Amino acid sequence: MKKTPLNRIHRELGARMVDFGGWEMPVQYTGVIDEHLATRSAAGLFDVSHMGEIEVRGAGALDYIQQLTVNDASRLVDGQVQYSAICYPHGGVVDDVTLYRFAADRFLFCVNAANTDKDFAWMQQVLDEGDFADVELRNLSDDYAQLALQGPKAEAILSRLTRCELPSIKYYHFAEGQVAGVPAIISRTGYTGEDGFELYFASEAAESIWEALMAAGEADGMKPCGLGARDTLRLEMKYALYGHEISAEISPLEAGLGWITKLDKPSFIGREALLRQKGEGIPRRLVGLVMTDPGIPRQDYPVYDGDEQVGVVTSGTMSPSLKVGIALALVRPECSSVGKELQIGIRSRKVGCRVAKTPFIKNRRS
Structure with missing residues (x-):
C-alpha cells in the first residue's frame, strides 16, 4: 500500500x-x-x-478544461476554486474534482486518491485526441x-x-x-x-x-x-463520494449535481448524453433518508415502497450529530419527494424511513 x-x-x-x-x-x-x-x-x-494533484498549463488550458469538465471554468478568476466533474461520453462520471485557477494559463485539479492514475490517463487521452494549442499536463501528486x-x-x-x-x-x-x-x-x-x-x-x-x-x-x-x-x-451534508453517489454508472444529474452541470456550455464531454437524459426524464434521484424506526442503513441496502424495491442506499450511517440513522439513496423520481415514507431492507426485515430535506444539518461554514 x-x-x-x-x-x-x-x-x-x-x-x-x-x-x-x-x-x-x-x-x-x-x-x-x-x-x-x-x-x-x-x-x-x-x-x-x-488526494491527487494534476496541473494544466499553457495558452489553451481553459479551452481544454472547458471541454473536459461539466462546470463553466470561464467564470473563474485568479485565486478562485470551482467544484466540478469529469464525465465519459455516455454521461457517467470519471471523477468529481476541485479546480484551482492560478492564472489564465495555469490551473490545478485536486482529484480523488483512488482515481488519480485513471483520471490522469483520461485527461491525457482527451488532450491527445483534441485540438488544443500548447497544453501541458503534469501529475504532481507525489x-x-x-x-x-x-x-x-x-x-x-x-x-x-x-x-x-x-x-x-x-x-x-x-x-x-x-x-x-x-x-x-x-x-x-x-x-x-x-x-x-x-x-x-x-x-x-x-x-x-x-x-x-x-x-x-x-x-x-x-x-x-x-x-x-x-x-x-x-x-x-449530502456531499457525494465517488464510488457511492457518483460513478461511471451514475450521472451528475442523477446525483443531484445539476447545479455544477452547465448544459448551456457549447460543448463538453458527456453533454449530449446528459441532455438526452434530462429530456427523457432522469431515471433516479439522490435523496436523503432519515430512519423512523431503529436501524442503521448501509451501502447497497435495498429501498422499498411497500413490497416494491424502488432504490438502493449509496451511503449510510448513524449520524453523530442527530443520533439517528441517515442515508443517501438513489430512488425512482416518484419516490423522491420530501416526506415520502419508505422502507430500507436491513437483513431480513424492512425498517421505516422518510425522505428528508438535505443537508441533514445546517451548513455552518462562513
Missing part, C-alpha cells in the same frame, strides 16, 4: 490504519463519534495527502502533501501560524502564503460543512506542519481525525 508522509505520526498516535483505495490511511484515533463532534464544535485535522483543518475554530488556529489575511479568503477561494514558515496554498474549502481550510505544501514539510497545527489547536480542543469522521461529516 502507498503511505502518506504522515504515516509514522499516525501510528505513533495510535490510529487504526486501513486500506483506502490502495493507501494505508487512519480511519480513527479516539473514535469516529468523538472526532466528528470535535470537528463540529471546535476543529479537526485530517491528513488528505492521498510533490504535494495536503491537510484539511476544519471546524468553527479553524481560522483562529491557522491564524497563529500564518501572516496570510485569512478573513479576506472567501469560501472557494485560495491564497498563496506560508504556514509555519513553509510555502503553502491556503484554500477555504472542505468536505465537512464547517468553515475551514485545505492546505497544500511540499511533501517533506508534512510532519512539521502537522505538529505545528496540533500544537496551535491544542487549547481549542482540536483533534486528529480519520476517514471515519470524514465520511460521517460529509454524509450529514
